[in-house]
Amino acid sequence: MALELYFHPLSSYSQKAVIAFYENDISFEPNVLNIGDPVQSAEVKALWPIGKFPVLRDETRGVTVGEASIIIEYLALHRPGPTPLVPADPDAAWQVRMRDRFFDFYVNDQIGIVIADRARPVAQKNTMDVEAARKRLRTALDVIEAEMATRTWAAGDAFSMADCAAAPALFYANDVMPFADSHPHTMRYHQRLSQRSSYARVLKEAEPYLHLVPKE
Numbered sequence: 034m035a036l037e038l039y040f041h042p043l044s045s046y047s048q049k050a051v052i053a054f055y056e057n058d059i060s061f062e063p064n065v066l067n068i069g070d071p072v073q074s075a076e077v078k079a080l081w082p083i084g085k086f087p088v089l090r091d092e093t094r095g096v097t098v099g100e101a102s103i104i105i106e107y108l109a110l111h112r113p114g115p116t117p118l119v120p121a122d123p124d125a126a127w128q129v130r131m132r133d134r135f136f137d138f139y140v141n142d143q144i145g146i147v148i149a150d151r152a153r154p155v156a157q158k159n160t161m162d163v164e165a166a167r168k169r170l171r172t173a174l175d176v177i178e179a180e181m182a183t184r185t186w187a188a189g190d191a192f193s194m195a196d197c198a199a200a201p202a203l204f205y206a207n208d209v210m211p212f213a214d215s216h217p218h219t220m221r222y223h224q225r226l227s228q229r230s231s232y233a234r235v236l237k238e239a240e241p242y243l244h245l246v247p248k249e
C-alpha cells in the first residue's frame with residue numbers, strides 16, 4: 034500500500050518532506066490539503082492531533098509519522114535510495130541533524146512569525162515578536178554565511194536532510210529579509226538549492242499557490 038502524505042505545496046515544512054521523496058524517487062499518494070477546510074483539518078487531527086502538516090500515513094505498517102524531519106528519517110530507514118539524506122556514520126549524522134534543527138528553529142520558524150503577522154489586522158500585530166524573530170533570523174543568516182563560505186551543502190559535500198530543510202527556509206527568508214547583498218555565500222547556496230532537481234520540482238508545484246503568501 035502506498036505511503037500517503039498530507040501536505041500543502043506552499044508549506045515550507047511540507048516542501049522539506051516532499052524534497053526527500055523526490056530525491057529518492059519514492060512514490061506516495063498526495064493528499065493536498067485545502068487549508069481552512071474543517072473536514073480536512075479534522076482528518077489530519079484524527080491522525081496527528083497537533084494538526085500541523087506534513088503528516089505521513091503508512092497503512093502497511095499501521096503508523097502515522099508527524100514532523101518533517103522524522104518523515105525524512107522514516108523514509109531513510111524504510112525506503113532507502115541513492116541519496117542517503119541521513120548519513121549512516123553517527124558522527125556525520127549528528128552534524129546533519131544539528132543543521133536540520135538550525136534551519137527549522139532559527140530560520141523557518143522565525144519566518145513563520147513574520148509572515149503570519151503580515152496577515153493580521155493592524156490592531157492585532159505583534160511588533161515585539163516580529164522584531165525578535167527578525168533579529169534571530171539575521172543571526173541565523175550570519176551563521177549560515179560563515180559556514181557556506183567553505184561548503185557546497187549545509188553539512189558538507191553531500192546533500193542531506195539539512196538541505197531539505199534549508200531549501201524552503203531560504204526561499205522564504207529571501208522574501209522576509211533579502212540577503213543577496215549582505216550574505217553572498219548564502220545566496221549562492223540558495224541558488225544551488227533552487228537548481229537541485231528535487232527542489233526545482235517542488236518549487237514548480239508551489240508556483241500556482243505563491244500568490245497566497247501574505248505580502249508586506
Ligand SMILES: N[C@@H](CCC(=O)N[C@@H](CS)C(=O)NCC(=O)O)C(=O)O
Nearest residue numbers: 044045046084085086087100101102
Ligand atoms: N514542527 C513541524 C512544523 C510543521 C508546521 O508548522 N507546519 C505548518 C505549515 S508549514 C502548519 O501546519 N501550519 C498550520 C497550523 O499551524 O495550523 C514540522 O517540522 O513538521
